Amino acid sequence: MSISVIDIEPLVTGRAPGAVAAAIGEACRTGGFFYIAGHGVDEDLQDRLERLSREFFAQDTATKMKIRMRHGGRAWRGYFPVGGELTSGQPDRKEGLYFGAELPSDDRPLHGPNLFPSPEFRETVLAYLTALTGVGHALMRGIALSLDLGHDYFAERYTADPLILFRIFNYPPGGDEAWGVGEHTDYGLLTILKQDDNGGLQVKSQDRWIAADPIPSTFVCNIGDMLDRLTGGHYRSTPHRVIGTRDRDRLSWPFFFDPNFDADVRAVGQRVLAPHTRWDGADVHDFEGTYGDYLLAKVSKVFPQLNDQVHDR
Ligand SMILES: O=C(O)CCC(=O)C(=O)O
Ligand SMILES: [Fe+2]
Numbered sequence: 001m002s003i004s005v006i007d008i009e010p011l012v013t014g015r016a017p018g019a020v021a022a023a024i025g026e027a028c029r030t031g032g033f034f035y036i037a038g039h040g041v042d043e044d045l046q047d048r049l050e051r052l053s054r055e056f057f058a059q060d061t062a063t064k065m066k067i068r069m070r071h072g073g074r075a076w077r078g079y080f081p082v083g084g085e086l087t088s089g090q091p092d093r094k095e096g097l098y099f100g101a102e103l104p105s106d107d108r109p110l111h112g113p114n115l116f117p118s119p120e121f122r123e124t125v126l127a128y129l130t131a132l133t134g135v136g137h138a139l140m141r142g143i144a145l146s147l148d149l150g151h152d153y154f155a156e157r158y159t160a161d162p163l164i165l166f167r168i169f170n171y172p173p174g175g176d177e178a179w180g181v182g183e184h185t186d187y188g189l190l191t192i193l194k195q196d197d198n199g200g201l202q203v204k205s206q207d208r209w210i211a212a213d214p215i216p217s218t219f220v221c222n223i224g225d226m227l228d229r230l231t232g233g234h235y236r237s238t239p240h241r242v243i244g245t246r247d248r249d250r251l252s253w254p255f256f257f258d259p260n261f262d263a264d265v266r267a268v269g270q271r272v273l274a275p276h277t278r279w280d281g282a283d284v285h286d287f288e289g290t291y292g293d294y295l296l297a298k299v300s301k302v303f304p305q306l307n308d309q310v311h312d313r
Pocket of ligand 2: 184185186191240
């Protein structure tokens with residue numbers, strides 16, 4: 001499998017998006033991963049984000065811990081140090097910053113104000129979230145068209161108020177033990193990933209691992225569990241992992257475009273494919289509840305120490 005590069009400009013502008021939608025549909029049916037070009041996200045904004053991120057991680061741990069996730073409480077925001085996050089029960093060799101849509105304090109878990117290291121950081125992250133939210137909506141229009149649905153099918157039902165999560169990860173050099181993130185799928189609809197020039201992301205296709213190396217001016221886009229569920233398994237959430245670097249930091253900026261928190265995500269009426277054995281043995285179709293329920297169950301596995309804060313109320 002090779003991972004295609006799709007120019008999504010016609011989807012962003014809304015002019016003649018049919019051919020792009022078909023290309024996205026093909027990529028979703030075959031691999032579940034593709035690169036997007038023509039997304040219109042400002043390069044200067046991206047450079048600023050990269051510079052600020054590197055400056056943040058270069059600080060000593062005590063300084064970074066000033067905005068640690070404990071201070072973000074149930075909003076699930078802030079800094080976590082290396083080893084603070086688990087994938088498939090194993091600690092990842094990475095540190096990171098968690099953000100989401102900037103909201104006033106809110107009773108719902110995963111909603112609320114962000115913890116920003118500086119005003120410039122705040123302005124840059126919020127501009128990036130706005131830009132990427134627009135890209136997410138454009139991609140969902142393309143995905144709707146690729147399924148012979150109206151372009152606003154998802155916007156009307158599931159993404160009027162999408163749950164936006166954004167992370168900045170730093171994978172410090174690991175010497176011989178260059179481990180990054182274990183095999184997993186993402187939870188929501190779409191992940192739009194910016195990565196630095198290190199490489200290390202790998203996608204599983206027919207039991208083989210394929211490198212999704214960075215291509216300048218593009219993002220990597222992949223399908224999450226909710227799109228798998230919506231399409232009855234026709235667009236499958238594809239397992240991926242990250243191999244860490246040996247001798248320098250690797251930074252990545254995954255942006256997660258997910259359904260409304262209270263959405264009851266249902267298959268769009270296509271035949272549901274026979275369940276397949278997933279990396280975690282789960283079945284995304286065998287679940288009752290809102291997207292928020294699904295996500296909170298996952299989150300408590302990734303950050304067991306946040307369990308109390310998420311569930312004790
Ligand atoms: O760091 C990366 O390149 C990907 C991270 C990832 O897969 C995730 O956060 O879900
Ligand atoms: Fe992922």
